[in-house]
Amino acid sequence: MPSPRRNVEVRALGASxxxxxxxxPSSPAHGGxxxxxxxxxxxxxxxxxxxxxxxxxxxxxxxxxxxxPLAGAVPSQAPPPPLPEEDxxxxxxxxxxxxxxxxxxxxxxxxxxLGVCAGESSSWGSVRPLMKLLEISGHGIPxxxxxxxxxSRSDSWAGREVLMNLLFALLLDLLLVALLKGxxxxxxxxxxxxxxxxxxxxxxxxxxxxxxxxxxxxSRFILNHLVLAIPLRVLVVLWAFILGLSRVMLGRHNVTDxxxxxxxxxxxxxxxxxxxxxxxxxxxxxVLWNQQ
Ligand SMILES: CC(C)=CCC/C(C)=C/CC/C(C)=C/COP(=O)(O)O
Numbered sequence: 001m002p003s004p005r006r007n008v009e010v011r012a013l014g015a016s017x018x019x020x021x022x023x024x025p026s027s028p029a030h031g032g033x034x035x036x037x038x039x040x041x042x043x044x045x046x047x048x049x050x051x052x053x054x055x056x057x058x059x060x061x062x063x064x065x066x067x068x069p070l071a072g073a074v075p076s077q078a079p080p081p082p083l084p085e086e087d088x089x090x091x092x093x094x095x096x097x098x099x100x101x102x103x104x105x106x107x108x109x110x111x112x113x114l115g116v117c118a119g120e121s122s123s124w125g126s127v128r129p130l131m132k133l134l135e136i137s138g139h140g141i142p143x144x145x146x147x148x149x150x151x152s153r154s155d156s157w158a159g160r161e162v163l164m165n166l167l168f169a170l171l172l173d174l175l176l177v178a179l180l181k182g183x184x185x186x187x188x189x190x191x192x193x194x195x196x197x198x199x200x201x202x203x204x205x206x207x208x209x210x211x212x213x214x215x216x217x218x219s220r221f222i223l224n225h226l227v228l229a230i231p232l233r234v235l236v237v238l239w240a241f242i243l244g245l246s247r248v249m250l251g252r253h254n255v256t257d258x259x260x261x262x263x264x265x266x267x268x269x270x271x272x273x274x275x276x277x278x279x280x281x282x283x284x285x286x287v288l289w290n291q292q
Contacts, residue, residue, distance in 0.1 A: 103256070111189055111254040118191040118251025131246045136197055138211040138243045143170055143218065151289065161278055162225050164285060169221055169272040173213050176268065177261075181205040192251040209253045212261025213268065215240035220269040 116124035117131050136142065147170060151163045178200060186207035188194070196203065203210070219240040223233060244262060247253040253261075279286045 107254050107256045108189075111248055112191065114245075114248045114255070115189065115191050115251035117246075117249045118189075119193060122251075124249065128250070131250050132197075134243055134246045135211065135250065135252075137239070138215050139197055140170065140174055140210065140214065141198055143214065157279065157286075160286065160289065164289070165272060165277050166218075166221055168275075168277055169217055169268065170214070172272065173210070173217050173265065173268055176264065177208060177210040177213055178202045180208055180264075181210075186254075186257070189251050189254055196252070206253050207257045207260065208264050209244070209247050209257045209261035211247055212244045212253075212258040213265035215243045216262045216265025217268045217272075218265075220266060221272070224269075224273075 116122055117128045119125060120128060122128075144167070147163055147167045151160060151167065154160045154163055181202040182205070184207045185205050188204065188206040192206075194204070219236045222228070222236050228236070240262075244258045247258050248255055277285060
């Protein structure tokens with residue numbers, strides 16, 4: 001008794017097609033089996049989904065009798081009946097899907113290549129301690145404690161206003177990064193050693209890089225609110241860039257985590273600037289702080 005055969009169709013959006021009606025299942029050109037692409041234009045009459053071309057996997061060359069060692073064990077004589085709609089698996093390899101997959105593959109490959117300080121035995125393992133020092137320079141705790149300390153020492157309204165907004169920026173950053181990490185749940189690269197200085201539970205995830213968001217946010221904040229000589233301004237930008245690069249070199253992140261982190265941090269500053277806290281729009285905050 002012939003074993004029941006489950007047909008699976010792979011839908012390819014926009015794939016070029018040849019109508020199934022024009023090819024015989026047993027024609028020599030098809031080796032007795034059949035690749036069935038139903039054209040976007042040509043298969044409406046056959047009741048096909050007009051947005052999809054279909055490849056019947058069970059009849060693909062690898063399933064053809066004799067074309068694969070195991071396939072010969074299951075004789076197939078009659079062409080299969082038409083597929084019910086619910087038996088199809090939509091893989092939908094759209095152009096966007098293919099582009100994203102390719103970007104992801106490049107991202108993983110490049111990140112692995114750049115992860116030269118991921119372990120002591122890595123090719124640049126000797127600079128790992130320096131990278132970890134850089135890591136602490138962009139960590140949330142020193143920035144939060146430093147800002148609180150400066151706030152407590154500040155004796156001018158203008159200084160307090162800037163520092164209050166920096167505190168707001170740092171807290172907003174922590175919140176947004178935690179939210180995104182929890183939503184996206186992208187794992188850190190396999191070559192990462194989880195030996196980071198104080199982390200939150202969401203920090204087991206890598207997208208986006210919290211260090212990169214902070215680096216972009218803080219450096220844009222400093223450049224806009226501190227009067228610095230040009231060499232110092234260059235140093236601030238360099239610090240942010242090298243901190244981002246060090247995340248990939250340490251194996252903590254993939255390149256896209258850091259790139260998106262820079263973008264997010266940059267945008268976060270725009271939010272902070274837009275909602276700028278001042279004694280006029282948030283008097284309670286300033287009065288409360290003054291009473292401390
Ligand atoms: C007020 C409060 C919740 C402070 C928490 C500060 C803290 C532990 C931040 C975590 C910073 C961190 C390890 C971020 C991870 O950075 P990635 O670049 O590895 O994403």
